[in-house]
Amino acid sequence: MRSFLCLLLSATLAAAQGGLTIRVDVPLVSLDVTVTDATGKPVNTLTRSDFSIYEDGTLQQIHNFSAVDIPYNVLLLFDCSGSAKPQRELMTEAMTRLIDNLRPQDAIAVAQFGSAVDLRVDWRNRNTGTMDPDLRAFAGCNNTDFYGAMKWTTQKLEGVSGRKGVIVYSDGMSEMPLRRMSVGNQSVYRPADSQDDPAFQRLLQTVRTSATAFYFVAIDTDLNARAGTPPASIYSMQQARSRMEQLADISGGRVAFPKKADDIVPMYERIAHELGSSYSLAYISTNPARDGTFRAIAIRLRDESLRIQQSRQGYVARP
Numbered sequence: 001m002r003s004f005l006c007l008l009l010s011a012t013l014a015a016a017q018g019g020l021t022i023r024v025d026v027p028l029v030s031l032d033v034t035v036t037d038a039t040g041k042p043v044n045t046l047t048r049s050d051f052s053i054y055e056d057g058t059l060q061q062i063h064n065f066s067a068v069d070i071p072y073n074v075l076l077l078f079d080c081s082g083s084a085k086p087q088r089e090l091m092t093e094a095m096t097r098l099i100d101n102l103r104p105q106d107a108i109a110v111a112q113f114g115s116a117v118d119l120r121v122d123w124r125n126r127n128t129g130t131m132d133p134d135l136r137a138f139a140g141c142n143n144t145d146f147y148g149a150m151k152w153t154t155q156k157l158e159g160v161s162g163r164k165g166v167i168v169y170s171d172g173m174s175e176m177p178l179r180r181m182s183v184g185n186q187s188v189y190r191p192a193d194s195q196d197d198p199a200f201q202r203l204l205q206t207v208r209t210s211a212t213a214f215y216f217v218a219i220d221t222d223l224n225a226r227a228g229t230p231p232a233s234i235y236s237m238q239q240a241r242s243r244m245e246q247l248a249d250i251s252g253g254r255v256a257f258p259k260k261a262d263d264i265v266p267m268y269e270r271i272a273h274e275l276g277s278s279y280s281l282a283y284i285s286t287n288p289a290r291d292g293t294f295r296a297i298a299i300r301l302r303d304e305s306l307r308i309q310q311s312r313q314g315y316v317a318r319p
Helices: 082-101 146-158 198-208 231-251 261-276
Strands: 007-014 021-036 051-055 058-060 062-066 072-079 107-113 117-125 163-170 178-183 186-191 213-218 254-256 278-284 294-301 307-310 314-316
Touching (some): 021 294, 051 278, 072 082, 082 261, 146 163, 198 231, 213 231, 213 261
Parallel strands (some): 163 213
Antiparallel strands (some): 051 058
């Protein structure tokens, strides 16, 4: 259920010895991994030296490593517009279950968005009292600014130290630029591909440099459309889904596609469990080409009896 990432950022790398800090501008490839023993029990005591990273079969140097016990800062962001409105109660349940599965040291914030962002709960640890995750409707729910909400998210997390991620519940629909296409004997206007969307390309660059992993619970896409969805809508849904996948890919997160409403709450529980039992690793690829090819990532452990699950199996080396 996990997807992928390539993260380009100005990174501050702390040396493992002596607290030395080196600031460099490099393309970092980041991912989270969970490790279990033969019985399925999480193994949470490994160190950097227990891991090896290979890209397309070539050994890479691990530049950043975060152990399991390092806190995770999680922003829950919910789309309150359009088709998401009727599921507000379900979202509250999913949020509550995720919070219950986070660790005491993890911090959480909750927001919803439409044409604007409504911050419901600012940063606090799970054990600091009631979260009050009530997603009340507000005026901004009447329209959608998906790109603006994603940019707000990166700004909200910019000053947060430690590991950080955002879990977005949305269909990803936004005001995408249109282009004229021929469909049969008709000329119609449909959303442009992402590479021809300047606003999205700016957002992609912002997310690329944010050091924040983006996770999406994607509803009403072309992969999990509701029964009776007009065929003319599928192309727009495909374009929205592609954009969410690119944001997840570039940041080290993933996209999940619930097939029915009953899938959503368990998805949030699994995400919380995985975040709370994961190691975070990052490396600088020895292949500097940004040629649009797919690069396979393999994590190997010193103890080969252990089992590993990666947040991504690879990434696309985007220009």
